Amino acid sequence: MKKKTLSKILALGLVSVMTAGMLSGCGGDTADTGADTGSAGTEAAGEEAAADDSASSGEVPTLIWWTCGGTPADDFEESIAAISDYTEEKIGVRLDVKIAGWSEYDQKMNNIVNTGEYFDLMFVNNTNYSKFVNLGALENITDLVQTATPDLYNFIPQELWEGAQIHGNVYAVPTYKDSSLTQFWYLDDTYVQKYGIDVESIKDYATLDPAVRAIKEGEGDSFYPIKLHQGALFNGFFNNYDGLAGGLQPIGVKIDDETRTVVCTLEQEDIVEGFNWLHSWYMDGIINPDANVITEGTKGSCFGTAQGWPAAATTWQTNEGVEKYDLTQVFGPIYTTETIQGSMNAISVNSNYKEEALKVLQLMNTDSKFRDMCAFGVEGDHFEYVSDGVVKRLRDDWTWPSYTQGTFFILSVTDDSDPDAYEQVKAQNEAATPSVCLGFALDISNIQNEMANCNTVWDKYKYDLLTGASDPNEVLPKCIEELKAAGLDTIIAEAQKQIDEFFAE
Structure with a gap:
């Protein structure tokens, strides 16, 4: 990012939640330890082959999305399947969301990248983003995000796209949040x-x-x-x-x-x-x-x-x-x-569904129903609507952190939250040095x-x-x-x- 854009950044009023699970900032510094790699090559080959078969047969593709969070509930896969019914209806894809534990995230993402394990989407942040770019693991989406998902590109402020640049290119979609x-x-x-x-x-x-x-x-x-x-x-x-x-x-x-x-x-x-x-x-x-x-x-x-x-x-x-x-x-x-690059989602350079992955992120940032599903779980099971834009949690075991997913500007608030929350964030941004x-x-x-x-x-x-x-x-x-x-x-x-x-x- 050029220095002349910095004054623009200071004017942004953006929003996010740093959940208690992020007491460690979603991991710390990372290094490949060589552990947990014995079957990675076989798994990667199998997953990539399945993706190729799906692409060539015309079947609905399932995108693998790695992220971090707490230990998922036993029915997490069933819940993601229910959410996938909606994504299939809206954009013709399904999701396979895989959560690496807070303490495992660093090493797991390193192992995935270093072994070439297949994935389509990955949550990245300031601890690994530049490293994975330099390793050639992430797709350069500078042009594709503008042509394939113009609504996504136009929704996120230009200053954030500039803040996500490495070597003058964009390799991840920044989360439109507090900067x-x-x-x-x-x-x-x-x-x-x-x-x-x-x-x-x-x-x-x-x-x-x-x-x-x-x-x-x-x-x-x-x-x-x-x-x-x-x-x-x-x-x-x-x-x-x-x-x-x-x-x-x-x-x-x-x-x-x-x-x-x-x-x-x-x-x-x-x-x-x-x-x-x-x-x-x-x-x-x-x-x-x-x-x-x-x-x-x-x-x-x-x-x-x-x-x-x-x-x-x-x-x-x-x-x-x-x-x-x-x-x-x-x-x-x-x-x-680092605060600007604190939450982003990148696409694998080896993904067979790069445009589809971007469309998932576009949906996340423009469709409030999908946004609520990913943040709270399945309606009627994990949460219910009590009024327009207000939800009540029915369970406390939805461990996919909302701040890793997308914007909060279209997200419903919980019935026990402060209605002035977003104004608090904006005030902090305005006061930031x-x-x-x-x-x-x-x-x-x-x-x-x-x-x-x-x-x-x-x-x-x-x-x-x-x-x-x-x-x-x-x-x-x-x-x-x-x-x-x-x-x-x-x-x-x-x-x-x-x-x-x-x-x-």
Whole structure:
């Protein structure tokens, strides 16, 4: 994206929901571990052959759509089949939606791409988008989206299409949503009232500490005020640094550093302080002792951290089975390239149904009935309409996250949600300040090996560090040493070179 478009981005009023499942930002940094690939080649060949047969026989094609989310209910496939009846009627295709768990998403998507497993659509974000483009896995839709799905192209603001560009081309459809990031921490109102906690006064680790310690002391040894797991680490931990849309948390530029100096985030004083707070809470039983090893948590979290807006508390409460959360805004709102690329859907370069895939995304962004189905499930089973544009959830096990799918401007609201939710988002966008690197996205073409190697190292340490299980005074030096041996300094030098050239234009 050229710098001259940035002022336009700041004027956008866009909408999304960052659900509680996104406490980890839908995964973190990724690297292929080589696991789970034994039968991938056979599966890929079978699926591609089936797609070819369907295309040649004139049968209704079924598009494979990979995304992330919670564990699907037992009847999820039946529900998708019911939704597919509608897509078949409207655009002549059916869907096979496959959900990778929050903690599995990174590795699973890597394995699919690296083994050539067949798919048609894939949810991508700022942790893997540029990498998959550089690997040649995603279709260049720059022209096709305009010719095959003009309604989709015209619906999404031009600034978003520009924000989704890599090497001047578009490889994914951006979700028309909030383009700024605002971080909230929240506490179960039951414990807020019980222990007289002033939630609004909590703005950082130091002011959170007395609250979680009071709850821990009052509730006892078996109660953990902060519950984390591999799929939900401490969300927002690196917010002070622009990750340059590179998908590697150990590098970044301080969001307000006018010199735009690329640094190793793990060496920065504020990040080290955060690790120390997490470790102290872990050692004192405030964070659950198995946080670094379990892949999914249980409902009912006393404390949470998520990106969203005040009305999003309704979703967090529903997902956690908590009656009421009390919120405090601790960061933002701010714009970065990563927030713009935070939710997109891409088409496989090997898909036999590229135009059909785009038509699915067009339907998602223009047809409110289909939009509601994907967001809430099957009418009469998962939800019901109580009035025009208002739904009531009948079940709480629909785990396909709405923010990964499409726009919220045509989506019905739930009967327990704040009717002013969208206005809250617009207000946050209007108040957002830009990162000093807004508009820049790191091109990893010349550093792919170093990025992959560093991601492998970071994956080795991140679960222990971001749950507090490791003593940062002992582990951070080892992690940084291994990162440097894997090419971190080369990455930082390349990123600095690109930034200097980009902002010199």
